[in-house]
Amino acid sequence: MISIQNLEFKYSKKQPPLFHNLECELQAGSIAGLLGKNGAGKTTLLKLMVGLLFPTEGKVNIMGHEPAKRQPSLFQDIYFLPEEFYIPGVSIGSYVKANSGFYPRFDQTLLQQLISDFELPETKSLQKLSYGQKKKFLISFALSTKCRLLVLDEPTNGLDIPSKSVFRKVVAGSLDEDQLVIISTHQVKDVENLIDRILMLENGKFIMQKDIFDISALLNFTTSSSPEGENILYSEMVPGGYKVITPQANGGSNVDIELLFNAISHGTEKMKDYVQ
Ligand SMILES: Nc1ncnc2c1ncn2[C@@H]1O[C@H](COP(=O)(O)OP(=O)(O)OP(=O)(O)O)[C@@H](O)[C@H]1O
Numbered sequence: 001m002i003s004i005q006n007l008e009f010k011y012s013k014k015q016p017p018l019f020h021n022l023e024c025e026l027q028a029g030s031i032a033g034l035l036g037k038n039g040a041g042k043t044t045l046l047k048l049m050v051g052l053l054f055p056t057e058g059k060v061n062i063m064g065h066e067p068a069k070r071q072p073s074l075f076q077d078i079y080f081l082p083e084e085f086y087i088p089g090v091s092i093g094s095y096v097k098a099n100s101g102f103y104p105r106f107d108q109t110l111l112q113q114l115i116s117d118f119e120l121p122e123t124k125s126l127q128k129l130s131y132g133q134k135k136k137f138l139i140s141f142a143l144s145t146k147c148r149l150l151v152l153d154e155p156t157n158g159l160d161i162p163s164k165s166v167f168r169k170v171v172a173g174s175l176d177e178d179q180l181v182i183i184s185t186h187q188v189k190d191v192e193n194l195i196d197r198i199l200m201l202e203n204g205k206f207i208m209q210k211d212i213f214d215i216s217a218l219l220n221f222t223t224s225s226s227p228e229g230e231n232i233l234y235s236e237m238v239p240g241g242y243k244v245i246t247p248q249a250n251g252g253s254n255v256d257i258e259l260l261f262n263a264i265s266h267g268t269e270k271m272k273d274y275v276q
Helices: 042-049 092-102 108-117 131-145 161-174 212-218 257-265 269-275
Strands: 002-009 019-026 030-036 057-062 078-081 149-153 180-184 197-202 205-211 219-224 234-238 241-247
Touching: 002 042, 019 042, 019 205, 030 042, 030 257, 042 057, 042 149, 042 180, 078 131, 092 108, 092 131, 108 131, 108 161, 131 149, 131 161, 197 212, 197 257, 205 212, 205 257, 205 269, 212 219, 219 257, 234 257, 241 257, 257 269
Parallel strands: 030 180, 030 197, 078 149, 149 180
Antiparallel strands: 002 019, 002 057, 197 205, 219 241, 234 241
């Protein structure tokens, strides 16, 4: 569904490229987590995918289209929820009436269900909702568009604790096989047990692109009383001991995404063979 080849992008001619020779393939039926430190280029990459920025070199292909051409036939099948958004002072009904027509597969019944799941109040003006409530409305709208590509930039920022678990439930529960969701986030706990592929950006490149299933087949995430040992690839002190990563020996464990992110971004030599 997404094919990125040899992508180079720079914000200004004078600066070195933010991405150089970036390559990525993503298929429908997946929820991908885009991770990276501040400034790694996550938002920029999302904007390149949805046609808000244009590559300086290389190709971005989404469902057979170049998003930079901004064709309506593609845009009716892409929904981008930015981290910072504007929402007008109209009722939910008016907003939906004005915007749902852009999306041929829009599902009104799903929208009502999601509004209820997120316990959003009836309101005459969306602007009177809190930041988190506005975000929950836009997440509900995004999922209801049924677009084949949903791009969500930091969707759980501003959501309270119960809403984060509702978010995981509704995203997992409302997707069809022909949809792809890309979630850029720092809140990795919020997307644990939701994403099935990890994309990790650093220094203009993907330092990891792997399915969670494959990671859990390779690496074991466990605890230890000691930070070092023959099999320990990476360790972090926690109260009462250490969280550690070891090579997988027992055939699968839950992936601790935060621990994995720290292990890879600290660049431990021992992890190298497992992440490429
Ligand atoms: N409009 C812009 N003009 C020039 N440089 C920009 C612009 N937007 C972003 N940048 C630069 O591009 C780099 C990547 O920014 P981007 O917002 O894509 O990172 P990010 O990974 O989303 O960061 P964060 O996690 O902090 O949101 C940063 O160094 C940033 O300063």
